[in-house]
């Protein structure tokens with residue numbers, strides 16, 4: 257709730273965009289918390305913040321937990337912030353309990369997960385894991401033309417004494433706690449979800465080109481109606497994806513010239529395709545071009561893939577450790593698939609990674625009304641703490 261005061265909106269939400277004055281204030285608060293707990297604080301060249309509870313073996317790679325503190329413009333109190341605060345709470349609990357982990361335990365706040373000011377998001381975790389080159393990230397500008405590099409300089413200058421860490425330092429395991437942002441846990445009355453993986457997506461744009469004509473005089477058989485061709489393609493895609501129960505959405509559809517008495521010369525539409533199984537996602541996405549070609553005649557279709565992210569499955573060992581922690585604490589937990597992306601998506605390619613979900617009210621997120629109960633958040637944090645202790649102690 258203290259963190260949510262920074263960037264608080266009149267409607268009870270939070271607007272704390274990446275690399276702003278609000279974020280500088282929020283970082284100051286985290287640093288204060290860390291210093292009060294005796295943690296050492298590090299940053300890196302993209303501004304990720306790491307808070308370290310030293311283990312007995314300083315050479316051993318740390319166990320890391322955390323999420324992000326930036327929000328959408330009309331965001332809530334819990335998306336991202338919960339994972340960071342839960343990390344602090346877990347570390348504080350370890351200190352209170354006199355835990356003596358072998359590995360260091362670190363809390364991280366990854367920079368710009370949301371991507372609403374500087375797009376795309378996940379800049380901090382992508383830079384750290386070298387999934388995207390830092391030079392490319394620093395060039396990104398916001399709506400006012402300010403570069404990430406310039407905004408970042410101000411953020412780093414606000415805490416000039418922090419030790420800088422290299423990107424890609426070894427991590428023994430990464431565990432991200434996050435609100436579910438969907439309704440599954442709440443509907444099942446279960447406080448904790450052991451996340452099995454993250455659903456991937458492929459996004460395309462299709463342009464169908466035909467020829468304009470007079471709606472009254474041009475014979476039907478001679479028309480090259482781009483809209484009718486696009487509708488055939490969309491229906492054929494629906495039939496292609498249906499057996500695999502893929503999520504298929506055409507959310508953008510544009511017709512040219514879009515007037516009542518002219519045969520459409522051009523249709524332009526989006527395809528958003530998602531499936532939790534990567535092999536299925538790849539196969540279905542690869543089938544789109546042929547479906548377009550088969551159903552475009554007498555028009556011509558052009559297809560372009562504009563974004564892709566793989567479906568991934570977190571390692572069984574990490575999932576089992578989280579599930580065992582919940583079991584030991586007598587906290588009900590169920591497996592759950594993440595339908596949204598998270599920093600854990602990037603860390604998955606760097607170290608053994610897992611996620612813990614907690615319910616949020618009515619599944620609402622990216623919304624000022626985002627809410628969660630203290631009891632559910634505490635349950636998730638207890639499971640997180642037990643998981644971290646296990647991973648940091650059994651070396």
Ligand SMILES: [Zn+2]
Nearest residue numbers: 335336369434
């Ligand atoms: Zn988030």
